[in-house]
Amino acid sequence: MSSTQFIELVLNGLITGSIYALVGSGIALVYGTTRVLNFAHGELMMLAGYGVLLFSVTLGWPVLLAALATILLVMLLGAIIQRVTIAPLMKREDWAFNVVAVTIGLSIFLQSAAQLIWGEQFQGVPYFFSGVAVIGDVRMPWQRIAILLVALAVMGLCALVLFRTRLGRIIRATAQDAEAALAVGIPSGLVHTAVFSISAALAGTGAILLSPLVTVSPWMGASYLLKGFAVVILGGLGSFGGAVAAGFLLGLIESFSVSFVSSEWSNVVAFVFLIAVIWVRPEGLFAGRGA
Amino acid sequence: MSRLSFPALLSAGLLGAALLGSPAYAQEEISIGAVGPLTGPAANTGKDHRQGLDLAVKDWNEGRGDYVSKNPPKIKFAMEDTSGKPEVAISAAQRLITREGIKMLIGDTLHSHSTLALMELAPQYNLPILSAEPVSSAIADKVLSDEERYKLYWKGNWNSSGYGTAVHDFYKWAFDNKTIDPGSKKIAFVVEDTDYGIANAEKIGELFEGDGWSVTSTETVPPATTDFYPQLSKLREAAPDVVVSVFTVANSGIAFVRQLKEQALETSHLAIYYPTKPEFLEQAADVAEGTYWAALTFSSELNPEHKAFSDRVEAEYGNPGTYSTAHAYCVMQVALRAIDAAGSTDPDAIAEQLKNTDYPCVVGRFKFDKDHAVQSGPDFIPVPVAQIQKGKNQIIWPENVATAKPQ
Numbered sequence: 115m116s117s118t119q120f121i122e123l124v125l126n127g128l129i130t131g132s133i134y135a136l137v138g139s140g141i142a143l144v145y146g147t148t149r150v151l152n153f154a155h156g157e158l159m160m161l162a163g164y165g166v167l168l169f170s171v172t173l174g175w176p177v178l179l180a181a182l183a184t185i186l187l188v189m190l191l192g193a194i195i196q197r198v199t200i201a202p203l204m205k206r207e208d209w210a211f212n213v214v215a216v217t218i219g220l221s222i223f224l225q226s227a228a229q230l231i232w233g234e235q236f237q238g239v240p241y242f243f244s245g246v247a248v249i250g251d252v253r254m255p256w257q258r259i260a261i262l263l264v265a266l267a268v269m270g271l272c273a274l275v276l277f278r279t280r281l282g283r284i285i286r287a288t289a290q291d292a293e294a295a296l297a298v299g300i301p302s303g304l305v306h307t308a309v310f311s312i313s314a315a316l317a318g319t320g321a322i323l324l325s326p327l328v329t330v331s332p333w334m335g336a337s338y339l340l341k342g343f344a345v346v347i348l349g350g351l352g353s354f355g356g357a358v359a360a361g362f363l364l365g366l367i368e369s370f371s372v373s374f375v376s377s378e379w380s381n382v383v384a385f386v387f388l389i390a391v392i393w394v395r396p397e398g399l400f401a402g403r404g405a
Numbered sequence: 406m407s408r409l410s411f412p413a414l415l416s417a418g419l420l421g422a423a424l425l426g427s428p429a430y431a432q433e434e435i436s437i438g439a440v441g442p443l444t445g446p447a448a449n450t451g452k453d454h455r456q457g458l459d460l461a462v463k464d465w466n467e468g469r470g471d472y473v474s475k476n477p478p479k480i481k482f483a484m485e486d487t488s489g490k491p492e493v494a495i496s497a498a499q500r501l502i503t504r505e506g507i508k509m510l511i512g513d514t515l516h517s518h519s520t521l522a523l524m525e526l527a528p529q530y531n532l533p534i535l536s537a538e539p540v541s542s543a544i545a546d547k548v549l550s551d552e553e554r555y556k557l558y559w560k561g562n563w564n565s566s567g568y569g570t571a572v573h574d575f576y577k578w579a580f581d582n583k584t585i586d587p588g589s590k591k592i593a594f595v596v597e598d599t600d601y602g603i604a605n606a607e608k609i610g611e612l613f614e615g616d617g618w619s620v621t622s623t624e625t626v627p628p629a630t631t632d633f634y635p636q637l638s639k640l641r642e643a644a645p646d647v648v649v650s651v652f653t654v655a656n657s658g659i660a661f662v663r664q665l666k667e668q669a670l671e672t673s674h675l676a677i678y679y680p681t682k683p684e685f686l687e688q689a690a691d692v693a694e695g696t697y698w699a700a701l702t703f704s705s706e707l708n709p710e711h712k713a714f715s716d717r718v719e720a721e722y723g724n725p726g727t728y729s730t731a732h733a734y735c736v737m738q739v740a741l742r743a744i745d746a747a748g749s750t751d752p753d754a755i756a757e758q759l760k761n762t763d764y765p766c767v768v769g770r771f772k773f774d775k776d777h778a779v780q781s782g783p784d785f786i787p788v789p790v791a792q793i794q795k796g797k798n799q800i801i802w803p804e805n806v807a808t809a810k811p812q
Contacts, residue, residue, distance in 0.1 A: 327631055372624075
């Protein structure tokens, strides 16, 4: 392996991993705080994809404005989904399974609704950052570099909120014991809604960054959901920091596996690693080290 | 009991004679079912299939069909979704068989891997099955392995060897006339992990290896993959002279061509199938310039007959016709004519008529070979190689049908 290929594989792994980390950290945040596994998380990505398509391409808004509007939109949708479908169920004794069933149903509903509204076509979003960075023999489009940088910035901001602000303390307190939090005056129901909104914002950020690369379709979030769950398990269920670290780790494993074996084995290698981790360390690689 | 008058008896006699002389299906509509991807990443192709199949049935029922008999049957048509998964395809087909009582199945409309599962239903339910777009040679090989078992299954498209031969012969021609430099004779493949993708890579690789080429790598990726950077980094190290990519989902093709350009690989690239999708050129015209691809079987820009068909589809459904719409239309015409010619819904009689099919349709002439697959080539369904030049598709090979010279 040449040094050029090595550098490219590291960069590709980090870029792919940053998307896995964005998706996985959103799932982990919701699970860590509410114990809800949201199977409709990928569809929040999809809705964000259509949001950025609407604002940036159809309405022609500047990229930054379109991105902000999209994130606000999916945060609102995340909150509505939580208040309308999940919060009422969580008041019941047997909510755990019901919530899983509801989020799976919601996922199918949102995919089908998107297909009915926007059609089956793959709709393109132009690159936000044009050109290719060339350093020696290494070539990397600015759009992909931006994915890594923006994802790092957004996850850093999220970590700052979680670990350095009053809102973060409230979220972590609710995560530890929602009833005790309520007893000391923390409105845990509202905290749950806020967490869903933040999780949606993370998914939305991933979708905005990915849209120019993957094109927008009703199914754009489905494949990332599986990887998102893998990252959550690998990082330790409910651990925000663990999910971020596991996302990058999974991206690097996938990237390097392609260089040693045929691409058809890349997922096999990644999931064998996941199974091995569960076997050796069932609580995940980074459990107990974050929110 | 009153006595019947002579005119009444005559009428009854004539009616009885007419009924006795009519084919067995004259009393009722014949149900035909289809299964294909109406959701999931291949749904846009499935939608095109549904429109093509539906249009053929509509033409048939409204007196515009290409009939064989003077008393063609009325047809009832239903299509079920497979999501692109073989197990879903099987249950969808079983639903059509048991609930709708279909007398023939068009399936799968797109996927070879689903067809390999569906063809087992032909002997199980004594049902004629005709697949639409699948090309994997594994399907025809299965037919040849047990012709009696698969006597009711027919394949409405050519075999992978059709693509293989076209790609190989095009490159041989291009090397001979110095259009493309064969370099160190290395070929690589990036294909979707389906029977379709793999069969094409194997067939093309085999033919190139016969000419002294080496296959440096065959990278198979899950359908709808959009990140090819790890594969492209690997290909850059291997430095192939020709790269062949095979995807059935347009967004994979768009992403691959864009990333190939970004990585500036110095190689000749030939794409299979995905440039038939209109969104490919709409979204990748800026980076696809010069790309070779197969097969430009349907082009409303270059062929007036295809343009007329596309306009008909647009008038009926509000979107232009594509290769998939046209191919599905032809497959349904073949099915309807076989049922009409059989004069009944007897599965063996329908299969016999499918075997005898020799029908010129909008995408070419449909005639089945001994392996139950439609034949390809200049006399049947052509497999021309195209190149994207100035943002438009041009046929560059074979020379006798070329609309432009390769650039």
